[in-house]
Amino acid sequence: MKRFLVTSALGVILTSALSAYDVSEKANEIAKNTIIIDTHIDVPYRLNDGWIDVTKATEGGDFDYPRAIKGGLNAPFMSIYTPAALDGTPDAKKHAERMIGIVEKMVATAPEKFQIAHSVADVETAFKKGIIALPMGMENGSPISGDLDNIDYFYKRGIRYVTLSHSKANGISDSSYDDNRKWFGLSEFGVKAVERMNNIGVMVDVSHISDTAFWKVMEVAKAPAIASHSSVRKFTPGFERNMNDKMIKALAQQGGVIMINYGSSFLTKGANQYNTNAVKAYQAYLKAEGIENTTEAQEKFRKKYSLETPYPFATLNDVLDHIDHVVQITGSVDFVGIGSDYDGVGNTLPVGLKDVSSYPALIDGLLKRGYSEDDIKKILSGNILRVWRAVEDYAANH
Known part of the structure; x- marks a missing residue:
């Protein structure tokens, strides 16, 4: 796993058995008949050390085709993750190329099961055909390598959001995990990068960046931004990687959306x-x-x-609490979605949500908390599709 296993500096690694969760027929029906978009799944990096055919059932990991079908997952964003250790080197772009190549290999292995999605229209068409769409998001903007033309290049390769930084400050943005605040927000190039992303139709992702960088994005972005895999800081005091209430409200006012991360350390104190x-x-x-x-x-x-x-593993109810809180503070269900971080948070996933087969359990939990079917469909995909369309529309007119 790339990061955040259940471990301390001592190397403590604990595991938890999968927990069965009986769900209602209604929940399964919604999962089957609704586009479900999860904006952050780390399959490419999971396959980085060796090819595993996830078009078939696999023993390990959180994602494969049979489990995605069982869970109703139609459009998982494949994370094109580049480690911060490669920041500022030619290897950053090469690594991103490798990760995109892994997604392309998945599609080539089973084109009747997977197809790369470049647009909202592609996702909707794939859903109608019964094919799982694979849009891609770049986690860590370091492969852009200080060259705005690389944003265009990766857009042509299929990248539809860019997480500006990861665990270290890079040439674009400071990181929430890095005490070195190199730019005190965004660099001058970072501001230009946000503008270029807006202009060509790449969603700007504020997950991982520092608070100051977030506010700079809110200042300069002309199209809605997303937090592709973040949760609510109220439940994890002092954890800057999550978003505080003021930030969540600002993101919503701009028309953006926060996609809730499933890692237990993102969910509970x-x-x-x-x-x-x-x-x-x-x-x-x-x-x-x-x-x-x-x-x-x-x-x-x-x-x-x-x-x-x-x-202390989090639970399904903890994820629901984060969703509830976003709805309560923004006054609407329109600004929250799913960014699980499957295959990226190791064995820290919540009880009841251990892999991509479990979206019906989340739906069942939302039904039990009084969410309507229309509201649930917004959380599953409607909200992120609205943002993605807005970004596409802005680019088409600029």
Whole structure:
């Protein structure tokens, strides 16, 4: 997995069995008959170290064709992720090319099952044909490499959103994970990059960027932005990677949408602080025992800690709480969607939402909380399709 496993610096990795979740016939019906868009699935990076044929059932990972069909997933955005370690090097663009190539190989392997989607119209046409559409989003803008023409280039390759930065400040934007605030928001090039994205029809993604960078995007963007895989900071105090209420409201006022991330550390305070608490407990253990930090000491502590303090997985209800909160503070269901981060958050997924077969469970939960079928369809795809259309329309007229 690329990041955010259930682990501390000690190497603690815990697992959780899949949890069955009985859903209503109504929920399954909605899943079957509605376009479901998840704006962030890390299949390409999962396949980076070796090809796995996800057009068939696979033993590992969170996504494959049979599970997507079971869950009703019609249009997962494939994440074209580039590690921050490649920022500022020629390898950044090469890596993005490789990730796009993996998506293209998926389609070539089973064109009757998958097709790349370049537009809202492509998604809708694929849905009518019973084919899973694969739009692509670039996670980390470093492959743009300081050249606006690369935005056009990657647009032609199929990229339809760009997450401006990832875990480190790059040539475009500061990162929420990086204490080094290189630009105190966006760089001068970053402002131009946002403008170019707007003008050619690429959605600007504010996930991962710093708060100051977010507000600069709100200032300069002429088309609605998205947060492709973020959650609500109210439930994870101090976690800048999530969005606070003021930011969510501003994004909504601009017409944008926040797509809720499923990683447990994005959803609850307990999961968010687990690794930090584990490291502190280990340091206390070393001091109390009067021993040095060794691999043997880590392993001994890991076994004890994982038994006494198991990882506090979030649940389906926690995801629903985040959706509810966005609806409550914006006053509308129009500004929230799904950005699960399947295949990107390792084994930290919530109980009840462990892979792409589980969208009916989410729908069932929304029904039980009183959401109408029309509202649920907005959350599943209507909201992000509205934003995507708006971005397409702006580009067509500029």
